[in-house]
Amino acid sequence: MRSRENQPRLSDPLPDVELANLIDLVPDMVFRFERRSDGLLHVTYSEGRLAQALHLTTREARDRPLIDLVPADVFERILPEYEQCFEGHAREFVHAWGDRVVHHRPQAVFGPKGEVVAVIGAITDESELQRVSRELDASNDELVAFSYNVSHDLRTPLTILDSCLQLLEEGKDTPASEAVGRNMVRMRNASQRMAKLIQDLLGFGRASRSELQLQEVDVTAVARGVVERLRAEDPARRIDVRIQPGLTCRADKILLRNVLEQLLGNAWKYTGKRNDARVELGSLARGGREWLFVKDNGVGFDPLRAGRLFHAFERLHDPADFEGTGIGLATVARILRRHGGAIRAEAAPGEGATFLFHTSGSRPAKTPVKTLEVHA
Amino acid sequence: MIRVLVIDDEADIAATTVEMLELRGYNAASVTDVADVPAAIKRHEPDVILQDAQMPGLDLKPAIIAARGASRKRLVVLIFTASVDAERIWRIVGADGFIEKPFKFDALHNEIERRTSVRAMQS
Numbered sequence: 001m002r003s004r005e006n007q008p009r010l011s012d013p014l015p016d017v018e019l020a021n022l023i024d025l026v027p028d029m030v031f032r033f034e035r036r037s038d039g040l041l042h043v044t045y046s047e048g049r050l051a052q053a054l055h056l057t058t059r060e061a062r063d064r065p066l067i068d069l070v071p072a073d074v075f076e077r078i079l080p081e082y083e084q085c086f087e088g089h090a091r092e093f094v095h096a097w098g099d100r101v102v103h104h105r106p107q108a109v110f111g112p113k114g115e116v117v118a119v120i121g122a123i124t125d126e127s128e129l130q131r132v133s134r135e136l137d138a139s140n141d142e143l144v145a146f147s148y149n150v151s152h153d154l155r156t157p158l159t160i161l162d163s164c165l166q167l168l169e170e171g172k173d174t175p176a177s178e179a180v181g182r183n184m185v186r187m188r189n190a191s192q193r194m195a196k197l198i199q200d201l202l203g204f205g206r207a208s209r210s211e212l213q214l215q216e217v218d219v220t221a222v223a224r225g226v227v228e229r230l231r232a233e234d235p236a237r238r239i240d241v242r243i244q245p246g247l248t249c250r251a252d253k254i255l256l257r258n259v260l261e262q263l264l265g266n267a268w269k270y271t272g273k274r275n276d277a278r279v280e281l282g283s284l285a286r287g288g289r290e291w292l293f294v295k296d297n298g299v300g301f302d303p304l305r306a307g308r309l310f311h312a313f314e315r316l317h318d319p320a321d322f323e324g325t326g327i328g329l330a331t332v333a334r335i336l337r338r339h340g341g342a343i344r345a346e347a348a349p350g351e352g353a354t355f356l357f358h359t360s361g362s363r364p365a366k367t368p369v370k371t372l373e374v375h376a
Numbered sequence: 377m378i379r380v381l382v383i384d385d386e387a388d389i390a391a392t393t394v395e396m397l398e399l400r401g402y403n404a405a406s407v408t409d410v411a412d413v414p415a416a417i418k419r420h421e422p423d424v425i426l427q428d429a430q431m432p433g434l435d436l437k438p439a440i441i442a443a444r445g446a447s448r449k450r451l452v453v454l455i456f457t458a459s460v461d462a463e464r465i466w467r468i469v470g471a472d473g474f475i476e477k478p479f480k481f482d483a484l485h486n487e488i489e490r491r492t493s494v495r496a497m498q499s
Contacts, residue, residue, distance in 0.1 A: 148461075152430070155458030155477050156386060162478035163392035170399055170481070186388045270432060273409070299433035350411075350433050 023047045029056065029123040032109075033066065035086055040065035041079075044118070050125050054097075071098065082106065085119040100127045146204070146330045153197055153327060157190035164190075200327040203258065207335045212252045214339075219247035219256070219292065223281050226260050230268050239271060244282035249292060251359040255335045262328040263294040263355050270298030270353065289358060291344075297352040332357075378492050381422035382406040383413055384456065385431040389477070393426065393456075393484075400485045410434050417446040424488055426475065429457035429465070437469040444470075452491045 014022065023030060029050035036042050043061035051057045056069055067075050077095045081104065084090070090106045106121035164183040171179050223243050231237070249256070264279065271277035280295045336343050339359040347353035380402045384390045390406035397404035407416040410433050417425075425443060429436060436455075444451050455466045455474040466474040472491060475484055 152458045156389070159458060159477040159479070160386070160388045160392065163389070163396060163481075166481050167392060167395055167399075170396075183392075186392065189388065 020047070024049070027125070029054065031056075031121060031123065033082060033119045034117070036065075038065070040067060041082060042066065043069065045120075048122075050102075050123060053125075078104070082119060086116045088116055090119065090121075094126070100125050101130050102126065142330065142334065146327070149327055149330060150197075150201065154194065157193040157197075160190035161187050197327070200331070204327055204331045204334065207255060207258065207331050207338070210252075210255070212255070212338060214250055214252060216248055217251050217253050217256050219249055219260070219281075220245055222253070222257050223247070223260050223264065226257065226264050230264065234268070237268070237272075237277070238275070239268065239277040239279060242278070242280045242282070244280075247281070247283055247292060249359045251339055252335075255338075256359070259332050259335055259357065260294075262332045263357075266328065267294055267296035267298065267353070270300070271296050272298070274298065284356075286356070291356040291358050293354055293356045295352065295354040300347040300351045300353050377401065377403050378424065378488065379403045379420060379422045380405075380488065381416060381420050381425045382456070383410075383416075383425060383431070384408065384428040385410075386428075389428075396481045396484070400481065402488070410439065413439070413443060414446040417443060421449065422447070422451065423449060423492060424452040424454065426454050426456040427471065429455050429459050429462065436465075440470045452488075454487065454491070 024047065026048040027050060029046060029048045031043060031047075031051070032045035033041050034044050042065055043056065043058070046056050046058050046061050054070075061069055070078070074095070074097050078093075081091070081093050085106045085108050088108050088110075090108045092103065092105050094101065094103045096102075103124045103126050104121060105124070106119050108116045109118040109120055111117040164187045168180060168183055220243055227241050227243070260281075264281070267279040271279065274297065276297070278297045281292070282295075283290055283292050285291070333343055336357055336359060341357060341359040343355060343357040345353060345355050380397050382390050382393045382397070382404065384393070384406065385408050387408055390408055394404040394406045405416065405420045405422075407413055410431055427436070427440065427443070428434075440453055443453065452473075453471045455462055455469070455471045456477065457474065458477040459465075462474040462476055466472075473487065475487060
């Protein structure tokens with residue numbers, strides 16, 4: 001049993017000055033509304049940083065009815081709720097206030113006869129919360145779509161391995177060397193593809209995690225390096241590559257190189273069947289902004305399938321709608337989103353593809369460069 | 377003898393599937409480019425086509441309509457795919473069924489047998 005000396009002391013009430021300072025630090029608006037004899041709602045107390053931002057502090061609001069203090073659409077929205085509060089039915093609610101999203105938490109104050117004499121409460125600005133929530137949703141959508149892509153991309157070489165093994169099992173009586181040799185090559189290629197897939201997966205992970213080191217990147221120079229490597233890996237290909245001179249953008253150099261490797265590599269691959277294959281990298285102005293683009297005259301794709309992947313922050317209805325874009329493009333989309341940029345794809349089956357992208361939110365459009373460098 | 381056309385842009389999948397089908401007694405051929413499909417249908421006159429769901433330049437639903445149009449027979453069209461949503465889309469695109477990759481030879485064989493004997497019963 002505790003003695004009196006050891007019992008915890010109740011804290012003393014805060015001095016008024018300290019309490020007032022404390023409430024000034026609160027990010028919300030804490031308030032007290034009354035209904036006056038004129039039938040109108042009045043603000044008898046209102047403090048906190050949100051109150052200051054809304055010009056609704058006690059000093060600013062005193063002696064004026066609420067209807068004069070808030071925008072008309074806001075008043076229309078909140079009046080029925082507060083009328084319910086004064087009937088004794090207080091409940092939380094959320095609505096838009098200009099650019100903000102705010103959350104009301106009112107509470108009825110009852111007088112001696114059980115009537116509601118005032119409503120007190122807090123109003124919280126939840127705009128940031130909503131923004132982060134939307135970003136999380138978009139990120140989750142991206143991840144789900146990503147896993148659809150991974151599933152599909154893994155199953156293809158796996159199918160080759162599986163079918164080859166079944167063939168080898170069944171073909172026990174056929175001349176061994178030819179069938180076995182052929183199937184061995186196929187299985188080896190399939191395994192290498194799966195290894196590359198794992199590399200791409202790691203690339204996606206890196207693109208998501210690594211800290212961005214921003215600089216003015218010489219895009220033309222990086223692109224030339226990428227194209228040189230593509231040519232070295234495939235010297236037999238005849239392909240007309242045009243890279244606009246003087247292209248730059250503000251980005252993490254390594255991640256930007258990944259973007260170019262992916263987009264130029266895809267263009268390389270999808271023009272594989274043409275004798276007059278052409279790939280271009282340049283910049284253009286659209287919507288008051290400068291975009292970089294990679295354009296090819298290859299087989300193209302169905303825009304309904306790939307287009308939606310690239311809309312930042314858009315809620316995707318069905319992640320399977322953009323299967324087939326692959327981990328590489330998902331990585332590109334993620335890199336550009338992390339830069340605050342965006343990517344768009346324009347294509348039609350059989351008519352080539354153009355991928356437009358940018359890395360920053362507010363880069364003004366420059367006048368287009370007229371001469372293109374030919375890099376045959 | 378039932379004739380099967382495999383349409384898949386992956387050369388190794390097309391080749392191994394054709395080999396498997398021939399081991400089971402079908403007359404099989406393959407094509408890896410969407411542009412070559414109508415000619416291949418006219419040339420090979422398949423009873424069944426295995427259509428990959430994702431190929432460069434492929435718009436699946438119109439492609440199936442075109443394939444049926446190019447054939448003098450009533451084609452059995454099976455979506456042949458590593459996609460996770462084969463079950464959802466095969467009806468929408470006008471196919472008769474689907475085969476998921478990877479697949480067991482016996483399962484593919486049984487599915488083709490089932491479909492073609494149904495068709496024989498209907499004609």
